Amino acid sequence: MSGAIAIAGLRYRYHDGTEALRGVSFQIALGECVGLLGPNGSGKSTLLLHLNGILPDKIADGGAVRIAGEAITATNLESIRRQVGLLFQDPDDQLFCATVEEDVAFGPQQLGLRGEALVTRVEHALGMVGLAGYGHRATHHLSHGEKRRVCLAGVLACEPTVLVLDEPTSDLDPRGRREFKALLQGIPATKLIATHDLEWVVELCSRVIVLDRGVVVADGPTVEVLNDEALMLAHGLERPHSLRHHHPH
Amino acid sequence: MLKDWLGHHHGHHDSLVHRLPAAGKLWAALAIIVGSVLVPWGWHAWFIGVSALLLLVAGLSRVGLWFLLRRLLLLSPFVLGVVLVNALQAAVPGAWLALAARSAICLFTVVLLSNTTPFGKVLAALRSARVPALLVTTLALMHRYLFVLLDESERMRRARASRTFERQRRMRWHLLGTVVGQLFVRASERAERIYAAMCARGWK
Amino acid sequence: MHIPDGFLDGKTAITAAALSTVGVGVALRQVRRELPPRRIPLLGLAAAFLFAAQMVNFPVAGGTSGHLVGGVLVAALLGPSAAIVVLTAVLVVQCFLFADGGLSALGANLFNMGILGAGGGYLVFRLVGSRLRGLRGQVTGVAFGGWISTVLASIGCAGQLAWSHTVPWSAGFPMMASVHMVIGIGEGLIGALAFLAVQRTRPDLVAERQPTSTGVLPGGMVRYGLLAALGLAVFVAPFACPWPDGLEAVAAKLGFDAQATSSVVHAPVAGYRWPGIHSAAGATALAGALGTMVVFGLALLLGHLLVRKPTQEPTKAATKEPPC
Numbered sequence: 020m021s022g023a024i025a026i027a028g029l030r031y032r033y034h035d036g037t038e039a040l041r042g043v044s045f046q047i048a049l050g051e052c053v054g055l056l057g058p059n060g061s062g063k064s065t066l067l068l069h070l071n072g073i074l075p076d077k078i079a080d081g082g083a084v085r086i087a088g089e090a091i092t093a094t095n096l097e098s099i100r101r102q103v104g105l106l107f108q109d110p111d112d113q114l115f116c117a118t119v120e121e122d123v124a125f126g127p128q129q130l131g132l133r134g135e136a137l138v139t140r141v142e143h144a145l146g147m148v149g150l151a152g153y154g155h156r157a158t159h160h161l162s163h164g165e166k167r168r169v170c171l172a173g174v175l176a177c178e179p180t181v182l183v184l185d186e187p188t189s190d191l192d193p194r195g196r197r198e199f200k201a202l203l204q205g206i207p208a209t210k211l212i213a214t215h216d217l218e219w220v221v222e223l224c225s226r227v228i229v230l231d232r233g234v235v236v237a238d239g240p241t242v243e244v245l246n247d248e249a250l251m252l253a254h255g256l257e258r259p260h261s262l263r264h265h266h267p268h
Numbered sequence: 269m270l271k272d273w274l275g276h277h278h279g280h281h282d283s284l285v286h287r288l289p290a291a292g293k294l295w296a297a298l299a300i301i302v303g304s305v306l307v308p309w310g311w312h313a314w315f316i317g318v319s320a321l322l323l324l325v326a327g328l329s330r331v332g333l334w335f336l337l338r339r340l341l342l343l344s345p346f347v348l349g350v351v352l353v354n355a356l357q358a359a360v361p362g363a364w365l366a367l368a369a370r371s372a373i374c375l376f377t378v379v380l381l382s383n384t385t386p387f388g389k390v391l392a393a394l395r396s397a398r399v400p401a402l403l404v405t406t407l408a409l410m411h412r413y414l415f416v417l418l419d420e421s422e423r424m425r426r427a428r429a430s431r432t433f434e435r436q437r438r439m440r441w442h443l444l445g446t447v448v449g450q451l452f453v454r455a456s457e458r459a460e461r462i463y464a465a466m467c468a469r470g471w472k
Numbered sequence: 473m474h475i476p477d478g479f480l481d482g483k484t485a486i487t488a489a490a491l492s493t494v495g496v497g498v499a500l501r502q503v504r505r506e507l508p509p510r511r512i513p514l515l516g517l518a519a520a521f522l523f524a525a526q527m528v529n530f531p532v533a534g535g536t537s538g539h540l541v542g543g544v545l546v547a548a549l550l551g552p553s554a555a556i557v558v559l560t561a562v563l564v565v566q567c568f569l570f571a572d573g574g575l576s577a578l579g580a581n582l583f584n585m586g587i588l589g590a591g592g593g594y595l596v597f598r599l600v601g602s603r604l605r606g607l608r609g610q611v612t613g614v615a616f617g618g619w620i621s622t623v624l625a626s627i628g629c630a631g632q633l634a635w636s637h638t639v640p641w642s643a644g645f646p647m648m649a650s651v652h653m654v655i656g657i658g659e660g661l662i663g664a665l666a667f668l669a670v671q672r673t674r675p676d677l678v679a680e681r682q683p684t685s686t687g688v689l690p691g692g693m694v695r696y697g698l699l700a701a702l703g704l705a706v707f708v709a710p711f712a713c714p715w716p717d718g719l720e721a722v723a724a725k726l727g728f729d730a731q732a733t734s735s736v737v738h739a740p741v742a743g744y745r746w747p748g749i750h751s752a753a754g755a756t757a758l759a760g761a762l763g764t765m766v767v768f769g770l771a772l773l774l775g776h777l778l779v780r781k782p783t784q785e786p787t788k789a790a791t792k793e794p795p796c
Binding site for chain 1: 387388391408409411412413415416458461462464465466467468469470471472
Binding site for chain 2: 479496504519520527576662666668
C-alpha cells in the first residue's frame with residue numbers, strides 16, 4: 020500500500036462492545052484534499068483518532084493504518100504524530116495553554132525545538148493563519164474563529180505532511196468559513212476533513228468518502244458522489260443546493 | 269458575587285508595576301505578608317511603612333484604588349464573626365484592631381499582586397522555584413479551564429431556569445446533586461479529550 | 473472557613489504549613505505512582521470543577537451561605553491523594569486570585585480542609601463502604617464522610633484560632649462546630665447525590681482502583697492519618713482534653729496558656745462530672761457526639777432512599793466515545 024494515508028480493513032469496538040468501525044478501507048494520495056462525510060454516529064471521529072495512533076488504546080502490530088507506507092505501531096507513535104496533524108472538534112480541548120504563543124509552541128517544544136528556532140517557528144505558524152502578533156493574547160479571550168485558527172497554527176507549527184480535521188467549520192460564521200477555506204487551500208499538505216458542511220466540501224475537496232455505520236459506502240469525485248441524491252439521502256445526507264443547478268462535469 | 273468579580277482582573281494591563289518581574293513581586297509580597305503577621309503590633313513603624321509602600325505601589329500600578337479598597341470590604345461572615353468575637357472576648361482591649369489591620373494589609377498586598385501579575389507569570393516563577401511540575405501543571409490547567417467550566421455551569425443553569433416554571437430562587441437539593449455530578453462528568457470527559465490533544469502534539 | 477492572613481500567629485501558621493507541606497509532598501508522590509498518564513489532566517480539570525461547584529451556593533439556616541468544599545467527593549471519585557493535590561490547587565488559586573484565604577494561612581487551610589477534612593472524611597467513606605456493601609454503602613459513606621469532613625475541618629480551624637489567641641476555644645469551638653455541623657449536612661447531601669449521579673452516568677470515571685475490602689487502603693492514607701493526628705494533637709488536644717494538673721503545669725511552662733481562657737473541668741475519671749453544665753465547649757462536644765449519631769442515621773436513610781437495591785452494581789453504561 021502506498022500513498023499518504025492507507026487504511027485496510029480497520030475495525031474498532033467501543034468498550035461496551037458496539038462496533039464503531041467494521042472494516043474501513045481507503046487510500047489517499049499525497050496532496051489530495053478529501054472530505055469525510057457521514058451521519059452522526061457513523062464513526063468519523065473514531066476513524067480520525069486512528070490516524071495518529073490515539074486509538075486503539077493498545078496498538079497491535081496488525082498495521083491496518085499506514086502513514087506514508089509506514090504502519091502505525093506502538094513504537095513509532097512519535098514519528099507518526101510528527102507527520103499527522105490532528106485538529107479536534109472543540110478548540111477549547113486543544114487550546115490547553117494560557118497564552119497563544121505557549122500553545123502554538125507546545126508541539127515544536129515536544130519535538131525538541133528551543134530558543135530562537137522555537138520563536139521563529141511559532142511566529143511563522145501564526146503568520147500562516149493570519150494571527151501574527153497574537154502571541155501574548157490569553158486563549159480564553161479569543162473568539163471562536165480565532166481559537167480555531169490558533170489550533171491550526173499549533174498543528175502547523177509541527178510541520179505535518181498530513182492534516183486531519185474534525186468538523187472545522189461547525190461553529191464558524193460565514194466569514195470565518197471563507198477565511199478558513201482560504202487558509203486550507205494555501206497549505207500544501209495532504210488533507211482529510213470530516214465535516215457536515217456539504218457546500219464547503221464542494222468548494223474545497225476534490226474527492227469524498229462517505230461513511231455510514233462503520234463502513235465506507237461511497238468513495239469518489241465530490242460532484243459525482245454528492246449528486247447521487249438517492250445515495251445521499253440513504254445515508255443521512257443530502258444533495259447540496261449548489262449542485263442542484265449545476266451540470267455535473 | 270464572586271462570579272461578577274471574576275471579570276475585573278487587571279493582570280494584563282500595563283504599568284511600571286506590571287512590568288516588574290513576577291518572581292520579585294512574589295517574594296516581596298511574601299515578605300510583606302509574613303512580616304505583617306509576625307511583627308509585634310507595637311512596632312508601628314513597620315505597619316505605617318508597609319501601608320505607605322502599598323499605597324505607593326497601588327498608585328503606580330494604575331489599578332483603581334477604589335477597586336482595590338472595595339475588595340477589602342468583601343468580608344465573609346466567618347471573618348466578621350472572628351473579629352467580633354475577638355473584640356468581645358480578648359484579654360487585651362483593642363486587640364481586634366491589630367487583627368483587622370494585619371488582615372487588611374495582607375489582603376491588600378495579595379489583591380495588588382494578583383492584579384499586577386498575570387497568572388501565567390506566577391506559574392513560571394513557581395516552576396523556577398522548583399515547585400513540583402505536577403502541581404504547576406494542575407494549577408495551569410485549572411486556571412485555563414476555570415472559566416470554561418464556569419461558562420458551562422452557567423449554560424446549564426440557564427437551560428434549567430428556562431424549564432423552571434415556579435418561582436424558586438434556591439435550587440432544590442436533588443437538582444444540586446445532579447448539577448454537580450454533571451459538571452464533574454463534563455470536566456472528566458474534557459480532560460480525556462485534552463489528554464488526546466496533548467498526545468496528538470507529541471506529549472510524552 | 474478560609475482563614476485570612478493575620479488571624480493565625482507565627483507558630484500556628486508555621487506548624488500548619490509544615491504539616492501541610494509534608495502531606496502535599498506525600499500526595500504528589502502517590503499520585504505520580506498511582507495515576508495513569510491519561511488522567512493527569514483530570515487533576516487540573518477536577519480542580520476547576522471543584523471551584524465551579526463551590527460557586528453553587530446553598531442557604532444555611534440563619535441567612536449565612538454555606539458551600540460545598542467537595543473534598544470527600546473528589547476523594548471518593550479520584551482517591552485521597554489526588555483529592556489533596558486538587559484541593560491544594562483550589563486553595564492556591566482562591567488565595568491568589570480571589571484573596572479567599574490568606575497566603576500565610578494556606579498551610580492551615582490546606583491542613584483543615586485537605587488532610588483533616590478530606591482525609592478524615594475519606595477514611596470514614598471507606599469504613600462505611602466496607603461495612604455496607606455495594607453502591608448503597610458508598611453513597612452512605614460519601615454522605616457521612618462529607619459531614620464528618622466539614623466538622624473536622626471546623627474543629628481544626630477552631631483549634632488553630634485558639635492556639636493563636638485570636639478566638640478562645642471556649643467561644644470558637646462551640647460556634648464553629650455547631651455552625652459546621654449544620655453546613656456539613658449540605659456537604660454530605662450534595663456530595664452523595666453528585667457521587668450517585670456520576671456513578672449512574674459514567675461509572676468508569678470513578679477511579680478503578682477502589683478495592684472493597686477494608687484491609688487495603690490507598691497508599692498514603694496511613695501518613696495522612698498520622699499528619700491529621702499530629703495536627704489534632706497540637707491544635708485541638710490542648711484545649712479539648714481535661715489535663716491533669718501536672719501536665720498542665722508543664723504546658724504552662726511551654727507557653728500553652730490557653731487553659732486560662734478555657735473552662736473545661738479537670739476531673740479524675742472516677743468523679744467525672746457532666747460537663748454540659750460547666751462549659752459551652754463541653755456541651756458542644758456532647759451535642760456533637762449525639763449529632764454524629766443522628767447524622768449517621770440520616771446518612772443511612774439517604775442511602776436507602778437513593779439506592780433501591782443494596783448490592784446494585786453500578787450500571788455498565790456505555791463509555792462515552794467521541795461523537796461522530
